[in-house]
Amino acid sequence: MTNNQITDSSIITLNEKALEKNLAFLKKKLGTKVIISAVVKANAYGHGIEQIVPLFEKYGINHYSVFSFSEAIRVYNSLSKPQAIMIMGWISDKNMAVIIEKGIEFFIFNIERLEVALACSKKLKIKAKIHLEAETGMNRSGLSVDELDRAISILKDNIENIEIVGFCTHLAGAESISNHSRIQKQLRNYQKMLALLEKNNIVPKYRHVANSAASFIYPKARMELVRIGIMLYGFWPSIEVFIQYINNQNNKIDPLKRILRWKSQIMAIKKVKSGEFIGYGISYLAQTNITTALVPVGYSQGYSRSLSNKGHVLICGHRCSVISVINMNMIIIDVTHVKNVEVGDEVVLIGKQGKLEIKVSAFSDLSDKLNYEILAHLSESISRIVVKK
C-alpha cells in the first residue's frame, strides 16, 4: 500500500495559481473598465461553489451570476462580505422576499415576474434590484418589444419600489461562426430595445449581453459588464474561439490554465485469462492474458457511461484504457503494460500526471459532450480541496 492513499473514493483538487492566472488574463484582455461577473451556476461548473467563490473574491471578483435561488444563497454564504449576486433564472414566488431582503439581483424575463417582484418589494418597503432581460432572437426567455413597452409603463408608476440595475440579453451561440448573422441581428434588436428604454428616461446602470465567447468574438458586446463562466475555469468555449484568439498572437501558448484535477486510486488488481469476458455482459473480451485495475469511481460521481470501452486514465505515468462498461461506482482499467503497478497507486481521471494529461475536452470528444456538461455532472458529493501550486 502506498502512503499517498486518499480517504475518499476520489477527490477534486483546485489549483489556485491557475485560477489567478486565468483571471489576470481575462482582466487584461477585457479591460479594466469592464466588470467581470463570475458565472458560478451548476456548482461553479462542477468546481464547487463553496471552494471557488472565496478564491474569486480573494482575486478581486465582486460580481457573481447564478441560475437559481438556492445557488444564490450558497454564494451569499460563501462570501466574506456582501457583493453583487445576480440570479439569471429561477426563483419561486415564495423565495422572492428573501432575495429582495438580501439585496440579491435578478432577471425580469416576463411581466408576471415583474408583478411578483413589485408586490413583494412594496410589502417589504425595500427596492427590488432588477435586470430587464430582452428577448432579442434566442426565443428562450426575456421580454418582447411589446412586453418591454408594458414593463416600462409599470416601472414608471413604481419607480420608488424598484432599482433598474441592468438591461440584458443572451446570445444564441456566439462560440460558432455559423451563428454570426443571427448574433448580429440579436445585437441590433438589443440596441433598438435599449433606445426604447432610454426614450422613456430609464437608464440601467449595466448593459450586458456577453458570455465568454461573445466577449472575445464581439468586443463591442462587452459594454459595462460581461458574464464569464467557462473561461474562468480555464476552458475555451469552443475550438473556434481559441483559434481566432491564438491566430492573432505571436506566442502560441494557451493562456488559460485548467483549475480542476480529479483523481482516485487503485482499489484492487486482478489477472484475467485470455478468453474471459470482463465486467457486465459481453462488451469486453480479453484477447490475451491481461491485468486489470479496479477504480472506485463510476457514473454516479459523474464519470460518463458513454466512456465505456473508450475512456482513458493516467496511472504511474501511463495512459491506460477503460475496459468494459462504466458501473455506478466503479471502472475497470487495463494496466497490463504498467510495470510494478500496486493497489493504492494514484489514478488521474481529469488533469495531469507527469507529462501526460487527460483534458476534459478529450474526455468529451469521446463521449460526445461539451466541457460544460462533463463539468456540471461532477457529483457534489466529491470532496474539493484548494491547492496552492
Ligand SMILES: *Cc1c(COP(=O)(O)O)cnc(C)c1O
Ligand atoms: C451560462 C451563462 C453565461 C456564461 O457562459 P460561458 O459560456 O460559460 O461564459 C452567461 N450568460 C448566461 C445567461 C448564462 O446562462
